[in-house]
Amino acid sequence: MKIIVPMAGRGTRLRPHTLTTPKPLIPIAGKPVVQRLMEDIVKICGQKVEEIAYVIGDFGKEVEKMLVDVAERLGAKGSIYYQDQPLGTAHAILCAAPSLSGPVVIAFADTLFRADFILDSSLDGVIWTKRVENPRQFGVVKKDENGFITEFVEKPEHFVSDEAIIGIYFFKDGEYLKQELQYLIDNDIKDKGEYQLTNAMENMKNKGSKFKTGTVIEWMDCGNKNVVLETNMKILDFVKNEEQLISRDAVIENSTVVEPCFIGAGAKIVNSKIGPYVSIGEGTTVENSELTQTIVGQNTVIKNVNLTNSMIGNKVFFNGNYREVSIGDYSTLE
Template sequence: MTKPLKIVIPMAGFGTRLRPLTWSKPKPLVSLAGKTVLDHLLNMFRSVPDFKSAEFVFILGPSMGDQIQDYVAKHYPDWHVDYAVQPEMKGQSDAYWQAREYLHGPMLMAFSDTLIEADFSFLDQEKSDCIAWVKPVPDPRRFGVAELDDAGAVTRLIEKPQNMDNNLALVGCYYFKESEDLISAITKQIEDEITLKAEYYLADAINILLDRGIKMRTENVETWLDAGTPDALHETNRYLLSHGRDNTNELGSLEDTQIIPPVFIHPGAKVSHSMIGPNTSIGEGALIQGSTIKDSIIASGAKVTNSRLETSLLGHDVTVTGLSGKFNLGDDSTASS
């Protein structure tokens, strides 16, 4: 690649499906397996050619974007990151349109709640104009799919097909050899007002490119994880803990506490007289006393005392005392018997 690879992540959505966790923070900063969703997403790209020279473009929403900028400045101070703002939620294509001043040369994009296991190291040798990452699924009707010709080239993208003839679901990750081509197609899409429910969908812009004759192919992924709903967040937490994020062997002695792997307990958390796990992550500064917690995500600074939690999501600095059950509590909440 003669120009730096742009890695573009739209994150302007309100994260309504993850409320109350997202009332006070953007979805990418929700806790997941000992990190944030954003950390896992950024780690996904480390196999790209010449990763240290890659330039990130984050497309933020009109509110709480400062939290993303502060987090990146603190945890990734040496990375090149540009920011654009999508002032209105007018769809995927509109998000990229708002970032057009930064989009030159090759670009790799992924939606902010899409986590995949993929090897991107081949991109500097790629011959196609565009790649869509896909995963075969039993029922494609809930997804967008890629339609292929007999030679395996993409002929069209279809949103939520009515039949099950094509099961190659689009996972929300794309590569463009020339990002200017995409911006040109989005310009045409906006001029022609090609929308669905008043939103500009990326699939329509890509179909414009296909009509113009670009060469597009698919790349299969085996692992496709989601972090956009509470159920998906739990499922992804379980997967990550059982695939490398478990730190049971590093915990040392915890006072009168039983650990059932896999778990992640931050070294700065304090846990005593409790049973933790399986599939539980506990953040920095959390305090757990006399409690049983399983299949849950406990964010930093949370305090849980004399409680039994299962399949729960606790935001930052939540306090739970003397309760039993399943809870989904946003930052700074207090719940007690």
């Protein structure tokens, strides 16, 4: 089995953090979103993953190496493809055309999930969905009385269904999917101005392909600051009994840590209260401060603050009098 990971989006809703760090690399409980997503899928899919193919923008060689390393640590080959223009989900997947063969999972790297992850090979595909309050923001599905999908609609202007596609898909035949994606490009078939995966799936369904939905227990978005912080909180709760969240190389002096928290290697916490639901990156120093429900990047210095519901990037110096902030990389605020 192969995993295709489209992740070239710019993440404009998460600025200023995504001005220097691609959204799928934003840390959640100490690990980049895409790494957590790959680890979760490989752990629960029940099949040997031979290759993880990433579709990225111009992220730089250091990021590319990190992504390949994630795949190799999971026992898979890591491949890198590029999407130079934001032309839609179908186009993004087709950028990894050489890797589209055999059974494939498509996983858009801006979401984390807990789900009933059964890859039913008697079906042509499984689409993971969850009911939402505002379906106009998502691709949605309609189903018949037997649970088979009867219609795929991309961001409906009028109510069609409240069952939203979360961005995780299984296709039994990657080669067939590739043909249908190429058909959209060759015939310039767009929806909302872009080449959409939902159009390809609708065509496949009309030709007889059988799709059902997978059950999603928890869908955690990473689209803006507030939902990233909420996702960080949930993931810390999920993994607190599975992962070593507080590094043995962290220095904690005259301080209290209210778990769950992540504290990276080389971090230094002095005269402070941290937590709950705080993630602090490697090499970061926190002095004379109190932090709750906050993410702090690597090699940052924080002094004399009382913060909640905040995100602070990498290599920041912050010595201020604010209660809630969102500070990008390489910033100074005092």
